[in-house]
Amino acid sequence: MIRELTIISGKGGCGKTTIASSFASLARNHVIVDADVDAADMHILLQPEIRRKEVFHGLNIARKNDDLCINCGKCYENCRYGAFDPDNTLHPEKCEGCAVCELVCPVNAIRMVERTAGEAYISDTRFGPLVHARLHAGEEATGKLVALVRERAREVAEEKGKDLIIIDGPPGTGCTVIASLTGVHLVLVIIEPTLSGIHDAERVLDVADHFHIPAVACINKFDINLENTRKIEDFCRERGVEIVGRIPYDETATRAMMSERTVVEFSDGALSGKLREIWEKVEERLKGIGG
Amino acid sequence: MKITVASGKGGTGKTTIAVNLALSVEDAMLIDCDVEGPNSHIFFKEPMVKLKDVSIPTPRFDLDICTYCGKCSDFCQYNAISVVQDKLLFFEELCHGCGGCRIICPVNAISEEEHIIGTIEKGGEEELPLYHGRLNIGEPFGVPIIRELKGLAGERPITIFDSPPGTACPAVETMRDVDFCILVTEPTPFGLHDLKLSVDVIREIGTPFGVIVNRDGIGDDRVESYCERENIPLLARIPNDLEIARLYSEGIPMVKGIPRYEEMFRELFERIRGLVR
Ligand code: SF4
Numbered sequence: 001m002i003r004e005l006t007i008i009s010g011k012g013g014c015g016k017t018t019i020a021s022s023f024a025s026l027a028r029n030h031v032i033v034d035a036d037v038d039a040a041d042m043h044i045l046l047q048p049e050i051r052r053k054e055v056f057h058g059l060n061i062a063r064k065n066d067d068l069c070i071n072c073g074k075c076y077e078n079c080r081y082g083a084f085d086p087d088n089t090l091h092p093e094k095c096e097g098c099a100v101c102e103l104v105c106p107v108n109a110i111r112m113v114e115r116t117a118g119e120a121y122i123s124d125t126r127f128g129p130l131v132h133a134r135l136h137a138g139e140e141a142t143g144k145l146v147a148l149v150r151e152r153a154r155e156v157a158e159e160k161g162k163d164l165i166i167i168d169g170p171p172g173t174g175c176t177v178i179a180s181l182t183g184v185h186l187v188l189v190i191i192e193p194t195l196s197g198i199h200d201a202e203r204v205l206d207v208a209d210h211f212h213i214p215a216v217a218c219i220n221k222f223d224i225n226l227e228n229t230r231k232i233e234d235f236c237r238e239r240g241v242e243i244v245g246r247i248p249y250d251e252t253a254t255r256a257m258m259s260e261r262t263v264v265e266f267s268d269g270a271l272s273g274k275l276r277e278i279w280e281k282v283e284e285r286l287k288g289i290g291g
Numbered sequence: 292m293k294i295t296v297a298s299g300k301g302g303t304g305k306t307t308i309a310v311n312l313a314l315s316v317e318d319a320m321l322i323d324c325d326v327e328g329p330n331s332h333i334f335f336k337e338p339m340v341k342l343k344d345v346s347i348p349t350p351r352f353d354l355d356i357c358t359y360c361g362k363c364s365d366f367c368q369y370n371a372i373s374v375v376q377d378k379l380l381f382f383e384e385l386c387h388g389c390g391g392c393r394i395i396c397p398v399n400a401i402s403e404e405e406h407i408i409g410t411i412e413k414g415g416e417e418e419l420p421l422y423h424g425r426l427n428i429g430e431p432f433g434v435p436i437i438r439e440l441k442g443l444a445g446e447r448p449i450t451i452f453d454s455p456p457g458t459a460c461p462a463v464e465t466m467r468d469v470d471f472c473i474l475v476t477e478p479t480p481f482g483l484h485d486l487k488l489s490v491d492v493i494r495e496i497g498t499p500f501g502v503i504v505n506r507d508g509i510g511d512d513r514v515e516s517y518c519e520r521e522n523i524p525l526l527a528r529i530p531n532d533l534e535i536a537r538l539y540s541e542g543i544p545m546v547k548g549i550p551r552y553e554e555m556f557r558e559l560f561e562r563i564r565g566l567v568r
């Protein structure tokens with residue numbers, strides 16, 4: 001059975017990739033996924049060698065042939081995204097790809113055309129296969145790209161007999177988060193003891209609940225505000241979310257990042273020991289789930 | 292004047308800068324467009340009060356009329372409808388509310404109803420009104436809320452927008468049609484990488500922009516050299532100050548906790564004003 005673990009935080013910049021990359025270097029027999037397709041940073045630490053590349057087609061986009069257009073105004077009237085001016089000029093950057101204009105145009109002046117919205121990669125790293133992606137600027141369908149990298153990761157896992165997929169998730173609660181959570185076996189929420197960190201963590205735990213995904217939590221830099229740490233522990237207890245670890249503030253994390261390595265590779269110090277301990281707990285928890 | 296504060300990745304201090312800039316200039320309002328995780332309100336005492344719901348029109352199917360021809364399902368670009376034999380399933384959370392299915396249905400079996408995806412709330416303080424939006428849990432697309440939020444600008448002469456992180460459509464929506472965009476980053480490999488992505492996007496949109504380095508001192512000068520090479524104005528450097536981090540964790544704006552920073556934000560604003568002209 002292939003188990004999937006998503007590491008998420010609700011907000012960015014709280015050490016999620018630091019923790020995920022360390023897990024990637026501790027786990028065995030796994031595939032790594034960078035699902036933060038909007039700001040993918042995992043490759044900076046893992047220096048992947050790309051083995052397979054594929055084009056990601058997002059939604060189609062409207063293209064208008066002004067020679068055919070009779071200025072009937074139907075596209076302008078029916079588009080709900082403001083992609084047409086009242087004089088029927090098309091602004092492709094506002095097109096959401098719904099194809100209503102193509103449907104209503106009486107003279108076929110509008111066609112929906114395919115476009116490249118990004119690329120997905122399957123790579124090798126010193127810690128095993130990494131599936132990652134790059135979304136082109138300003139693209140929609142980010143959730144679809146996350147779904148695509150997860151699908152590729154499952155294929156790679158099957159092909160190579162791997163039994164674990166570790167997913168570094170995106171910030172927020174929208175389509176990318178939903179796509180990186182649905183159907184996984186466990187979600188690990190990284191929480192920073194700041195008011196905004198707490199606020200965002202609660203929202204992301206709500207998303208996990210909404211999709212019935214079991215969650216555990218880890219408090220990062222717990223000692224920067226002990227009162228907030230206590231608050232986190234309280235609401236996690238209330239929600240039945242186990243806290244698998246409390247990580248102290250430690251500059252080793254930044255130093256490892258500056259040298260473009262994972263924390264456990266970079267040093268054998270206290271922080272690495274802590275991460276190891278947490279990983280063992282998460283692994284244990286994963287083993288207990290399903291099959 | 293409209294200024295957007297954005298960043299390629301979350302957690303770089305975007306909200307801190309938006310809030311403190313707004314607090315440091317007169318006649319400003321703040322609009323937090325990060326509808327998946329609005330945080331600006333944490334820095335204000337007054338609770339946010341609901342202003343309105345945001346909804347999109349989504350289809351309702353009259354199955355007594357439906358012939359299960361499947362045309363709506365074939366049309367929908369977002370796979371929100373599935374018709375198999377005599378079963379029609381509608382996945383409301385995938386629907387973008389484009390209205391196409393209603394147009395294409397040959398027997399008029401489809402009508403529309405408003406589906407609430409989130410809310411807009413108001414708060415802040417007397418001198419600084421704050422608006423933010425909240426995307427409901429389980430809803431995937433926040434852009435309609437951001438569009439409504441952007442429409443609220445203009446109540447005061449200066450509007451500061453706090454953008455969602457990243458470079459996908461919600462962020463682009465916030466960086467578009469404004470006078471200036473501040474990109475916040477950190478002096479690290481992650482920071483530089485994500486900054487480059489943001490620069491690509493903002494150049495494509497065409498909004499004038501500059502960079503603020505936050506937590507200056509934790510890394511090296513790679514961001515600075517990049518900005519120099521690319522001719523990007525470096526607007527300010529905010530030191531990696533434990534006192535700032537502590538205030539932040541408690542929800543106190545740094546200009547209130549450490550008044551000397553107010554001067555810095557005022558200078559920042561003047562600098563931007565100069566660049567816009
Ligand atoms: S309104 Fe548009 S997006 Fe929604 S179900 Fe109909 S065709 Fe699909």
Ligand code: SF4
Pocket residue numbers: 352356357358359360361362363364374379395396397398399400401
């Ligand atoms: S297009 Fe109309 S008749 Fe055909 S399946 Fe859809 S709702 Fe039913």
